[in-house]
């Protein structure tokens with residue numbers, strides 16, 4: 001059975017000219033667990049993963065597997081399986097031929113190709129040209145490639161993107177099974193809701209900075225916008241809240257105000273002459289905490 005290694009990012013910074021894509025990022029990812037690497041589009045997730053896999057040089061800092069940088073790993077395919085993009089397969093080649101190329105290059109047994117196709121549910125499609133694959137099937141092929149060397153670490157960039165409900169259900173079980181076997185599983189996503197049912201731990205970044213890390217449950221009430229309020233005239237309500245110096249974020253159910261007292265918000269709206277359509281006190285859910293941590297829903 002493969003052994004998972006600890007992934008460690010230590011003070012990773014990456015600048016592209018004027019843009020600081022990743023800013024002094026440090027965290028570890030543990031074996032035997034699925035870790036969600038979350039943040040809005042542009043937060044720096046892909047850059048961080050590319051640094052981990054030796055595809056981009058960091059401006060400073062180190063990223064290692066069990067203390068070893070990717071490029072120094074004696075057997076990279078047997079240590080780390082990565083799926084960064086789903087689209088880069090030659091359309092005229094069959095899935096089996098794609099995998100054969102890597103299997104031969106890595107000196108793996110030929111039978112491994114059909115094994116991994118079976119593991120990702122593509123056993124019946126291995127002889128089809130990849131050009132005819134759906135996005136979901138290409139995602140699965142990317143996973144098959146990642147699994148070729150039976151690695152102890154899986155690094156997957158947005159693996160749920162483009163999957164249909166059946167595929168989403170499948171990959172959730174797949175990620176769980178991989179971690180249950182002792183692997184280290186790091187999965188990026190810009191949507192917490194997408195991975196919520198699959199992850200044990202979360203690492204959340206925004207604008208290249210770490211904003212939260214811990215077990216998924218640590219997000220519950222991590223940030224506590226306690227009152228949900230809405231109005232048929234939302235702009236007037238926003239103006240009244242802003243004038244009162246109250247901070248809020250725009251959630252799915254209304255404005256989430258960082259205040260514990262609905263009576264106070266109701267009074268404030270009454271004084272400002274703003275009709276309310278919704279007012280209640282709420283324990284913030286995981287998604288609302290996530291949105292608050294990454295700076296609201298605007299950029300999602």
Ligand SMILES: Nc1ncnc2c1ncn2[C@@H]1O[C@H](COP(=O)(O)OP(=O)(O)OP(=O)(O)O)[C@@H](O)[C@H]1O
Nearest residue numbers: 016019021039040041042043044045046047048190
């Ligand atoms: N090669 C590059 N040259 C210049 N800027 C870049 C480059 N790669 C990334 N960036 C910038 O770095 C920031 C982080 O991008 P990155 O792709 O890592 O974010 P992300 O969290 O993966 O977002 P997404 O989910 O949209 O890919 C963005 O502002 C992006 O425009």
